[in-house]
Amino acid sequence: MFANKKIVENFSLSEHIVVYFGDCLDLLRTIPNDSIQLIVTSPPYNIGKEYEKRLKLELYFNQQYNVIKECVRCLSPLGSICWQVGNYVEKGSIIPLDTVLYPIFTNFGLKMRNRVIWHFEHGLHCSRRFSGRYETIIWFTKSDEYFFNLDPIRVPQKYPGKKYFKGPNAGKYSCNPLGKNPGDLWNIPNVKCNHVEKTDHPCQFPVELIERLVLSMTKEGDWVLDPFLGTGTSIIAAIRHKRRGAGAETVERYVELARKRIKEELDGTLRTRPMDKPIYDPKEAGNSLKISPWSNPQEDKQLKLIEYFDDHQTK
Numbered sequence: 001m002f003a004n005k006k007i008v009e010n011f012s013l014s015e016h017i018v019v020y021f022g023d024c025l026d027l028l029r030t031i032p033n034d035s036i037q038l039i040v041t042s043p044p045y046n047i048g049k050e051y052e053k054r055l056k057l058e059l060y061f062n063q064q065y066n067v068i069k070e071c072v073r074c075l076s077p078l079g080s081i082c083w084q085v086g087n088y089v090e091k092g093s094i095i096p097l098d099t100v101l102y103p104i105f106t107n108f109g110l111k112m113r114n115r116v117i118w119h120f121e122h123g124l125h126c127s128r129r130f131s132g133r134y135e136t137i138i139w140f141t142k143s144d145e146y147f148f149n150l151d152p153i154r155v156p157q158k159y160p161g162k163k164y165f166k167g168p169n170a171g172k173y174s175c176n177p178l179g180k181n182p183g184d185l186w187n188i189p190n191v192k193c194n195h196v197e198k199t200d201h202p203c204q205f206p207v208e209l210i211e212r213l214v215l216s217m218t219k220e221g222d223w224v225l226d227p228f229l230g231t232g233t234s235i236i237a238a239i240r241h242k243r244r245g246a247g248a249e250t251v252e253r254y255v256e257l258a259r260k261r262i263k264e265e266l267d268g269t270l271r272t273r274p275m276d277k278p279i280y281d282p283k284e285a286g287n288s289l290k291i292s293p294w295s296n297p298q299e300d301k302q303l304k305l306i307e308y309f310d311d312h313q314t315k
């Protein structure tokens, strides 16, 4: 369905892949009402990353309000909006952006379905507060008739062979044989350092994070839109599963990166971390640093002290 598709610059419902170089509001204004099944994005957090100017919070919220308003207009009545955000930080004091953006969505009549915690291991090491190791995805729908399909994103059960042992279902599986609901706490590595998807962009989505949303909230042929496209991850996740993808990006360098990665995806050469690959466990991987060097000798010393003390007492 997608192998021979072109990447075009302007939105049209008859296209399959749209990468718009420019402001997302300009792209959004060209998209018909009620036409997009999934809008998924990570907007700038207003924390002074290389692609953003730090704005007064009020101005930042106004900008977000204008983008969200246009997104709601474009969203299908069966559709979903997923806004992925972290914290705004000022002089060491944090404001979780989902809490302040929440009223914008609900004032447009959207209903919140989940606040997914995306947990990861890498990030800044803080010295005056606990290091931030999660961000959130706030998921809203336009109506109660929204599309949601759990089956393609189920994860293995903890006890897959568990059966009812009494009652009318005795002997039958007590769990869903297709796997369980992944829940609302997702442990997915973020794209830092050695991650196979790492580019020059400072905060890419991992493709597997968006695949989960695409697979559960859209059908083949549906449109997936990312107003703050960055390196094109949302389009990659969409076309990988035969959905159409569109997005806007204001920085030319990232637009080029997005096009390159999308072409690699179409050719089948883009390297990504597979969905549901287990999280790296240093012990299981045989990492030589199995026990921290400072605890082992210390434990030893403590033991010897106790042994000595016991010896001493019994004498």
Ligand SMILES: C[S@@+](CC[C@H](N)C(=O)[O-])C[C@H]1O[C@@H](n2cnc3c(N)ncnc32)[C@H](O)[C@@H]1O
Pocket (backbone or CB within 6 Å): 022, 023, 024, 025, 041, 042, 043, 044, 045, 051, 052, 201, 203, 204, 205, 206, 227, 228, 229, 230, 231, 232, 233, 234, 248, 249, 250, 251, 254
């Ligand atoms: C948090 S990053 C998104 C990264 C993306 N999720 C990915 O996987 O690469 C936000 C992006 O929005 C872009 N951006 C900022 N303001 C924009 C605007 N008004 N319209 C379109 N893109 C914008 C920035 O250049 C940046 O690349």
